Amino acid sequence: MQFGILVNEGPYSHQASDSAYLFARTALEKGYKVPRVFFYHDGVYNASRLATPPQDDRNVGARWSKLAADYGVDLVVCVAAAQRRGITDGVLGDNFRISGLGQLVEMGIQYDRLVTFGD
Amino acid sequence: MSDMDDMDDGSGIVKKFMFLNRKAPHGTVYALEGLEVVLITAAFDQDVSMVFTDDGVYQLLKGIDTKGIEVKDFSKTYRALDGYDIEKLYVDQASLDARGLAEDDLIVDVTVLSVDEMANLMAEQDVVISF
Amino acid sequence: MLHIVNKSATDRGSLESCLAMATKGSAVLLIEDAVYAATTGGAAAAKIQAAAADLKIYALGPDLAARGMAARVLDGVNVVDYAGFVDLVAEHKSCQSWL
Numbered sequence: 001m002q003f004g005i006l007v008n009e010g011p012y013s014h015q016a017s018d019s020a021y022l023f024a025r026t027a028l029e030k031g032y033k034v035p036r037v038f039f040y041h042d043g044v045y046n047a048s049r050l051a052t053p054p055q056d057d058r059n060v061g062a063r064w065s066k067l068a069a070d071y072g073v074d075l076v077v078c079v080a081a082a083q084r085r086g087i088t089d090g091v092l093g094d095n096f097r098i099s100g101l102g103q104l105v106e107m108g109i110q111y112d113r114l115v116t117f118g119d
Numbered sequence: 120m121s122d123m124d125d126m127d128d129g130s131g132i133v134k135k136f137m138f139l140n141r142k143a144p145h146g147t148v149y150a151l152e153g154l155e156v157v158l159i160t161a162a163f164d165q166d167v168s169m170v171f172t173d174d175g176v177y178q179l180l181k182g183i184d185t186k187g188i189e190v191k192d193f194s195k196t197y198r199a200l201d202g203y204d205i206e207k208l209y210v211d212q213a214s215l216d217a218r219g220l221a222e223d224d225l226i227v228d229v230t231v232l233s234v235d236e237m238a239n240l241m242a243e244q245d246v247v248i249s250f
Numbered sequence: 251m252l253h254i255v256n257k258s259a260t261d262r263g264s265l266e267s268c269l270a271m272a273t274k275g276s277a278v279l280l281i282e283d284a285v286y287a288a289t290t291g292g293a294a295a296a297k298i299q300a301a302a303a304d305l306k307i308y309a310l311g312p313d314l315a316a317r318g319m320a321a322r323v324l325d326g327v328n329v330v331d332y333a334g335f336v337d338l339v340a341e342h343k344s345c346q347s348w349l
Binding site: 137139141172173213234237238239241242244245246247249250 | 273347
Binding site: 001116 | 254281282312332335
């Protein structure tokens, strides 16, 4: 079974990205497929490699990059939302890529489930 | 708004997509960016419904004038939806009543549903995207 | 359908809207700040207990624990962990988030 995940909020300000990450990781550990996670609205901020959170707390963006490295998850940042918020190719963390909203629609069409995490 | 990747994923699968709009316009970005997703979805030949409940009904009000707050007025885009074959717009009667609004106050033709009708519509969907 | 609510019932109307629209036999999962509604003494407690007659109500254990609420869960609410959350999504044909 393939799960798609939509993350509507940025790191730290809302729990959405944390909840989404834990859901994704658990699904993958249980043997489900999570082929893609789509970042929309302020969710695009998860992709910035410029974040330097305190050492004693989780690094939300880096955690997504590692999940992608470990499991091959495609981390897609919406181009329109990214442009509005100054998230460009030059600031992307590892394993994030910028693409169009069509990638989100495809998830809905092709996958078995699509879960939204937001505000 | 030209975000056009390959349109139509070529699979022939048609699912019931529902876009759930529950927030007022302008106080947050969800109304505007939510509309952008719907417009892209139009190119994929899916069975699309847009649902406006709770404060989402405010997105469709006539008489919006954003000049004083200097933000883009995207309200006309709702009228352009049927040009994209997005014709199923549903509004919840209870949400209108709770806000002192009537169908006549809205800028587009919608289908007004009772709570039970809305609940049944939601229950039949394959994919629900919430903003 | 699986309904997912993430905001506190005393902060936002999303839980109330969800309960009004969830059809009989659906599941409602409370995550993040919404878990407060599943606790004793809360303003939403009566509503949740009434809803449990027709709906299956779940609350995410890690979010309860993070908020010091693990010992105050209402009777009739099923506590699940993230594995249980994943199972709920898998078991229901579709899911809807009330943000």
